[in-house]
Amino acid sequence: GESVGLHLPTLSVQEGDNSIINCAYSNSASDYFIWYKQESGKGPQFIIDIRSNMDKRQGQRVTVLLNKTVKHLSLQIAATQPGDSAVYFCAENAHGGTSYGKLTFGQGTILTVHP
């Protein structure tokens, strides 16, 4: 069945370091991927997305890399700040068949940034 999972459930970094959060997905039909940040008591906040016809996409301090060969997704955060501390989820969508419009989320990675 479809699933999106994360390699590491927790990640602790020092302020100013770069952070890398990884995600593995199993549905080879997935063609659209999103990273969300969820702070305590809040809903998931959109960070960045990428389509399957791309390998890399950059935003402000964030970069998403997609490796379709091994079905792996990563989120890189440059110069991590204490405000980046949150749970990070990757989500995938396959725009075909019965999955149309449905996001499948991984379990999440807790990022803790130490000042």
Place this chain on the structure above:
Amino acid sequence: DAGVTQSPTHLIKTRGQQVTLRCSPKSGHDTVSWYQQALGQGPQFIFQYYEEEERQRGNFPDRFSGHQYPNYSSELNVNALLLGDSALYLCASSLGQGVNQPQHFGDGTRLSIL
């Protein structure tokens, strides 16, 4: 520009009762999806409404139903509540069923079943 708004923020019910949760999508969005998030887990897709019809459904029983109004706002109804229905219920809106478009989430309704 208002984002996705949900009401109420918290709700306490007892087993067997019924509940209605409400969602107003982000301005300009026409599609509403509902998710259930248990503590410590990622959100699980319940269903999606577009053009006032349920378009996609996740693995949830018929006790979970919904509605979308002409102004795109939506409701999630849960009947015969079970203890296991305790969770954060998230509403997400998007444009055109979210085809290569991100879904934007509200802050959810925390539902506790006693």
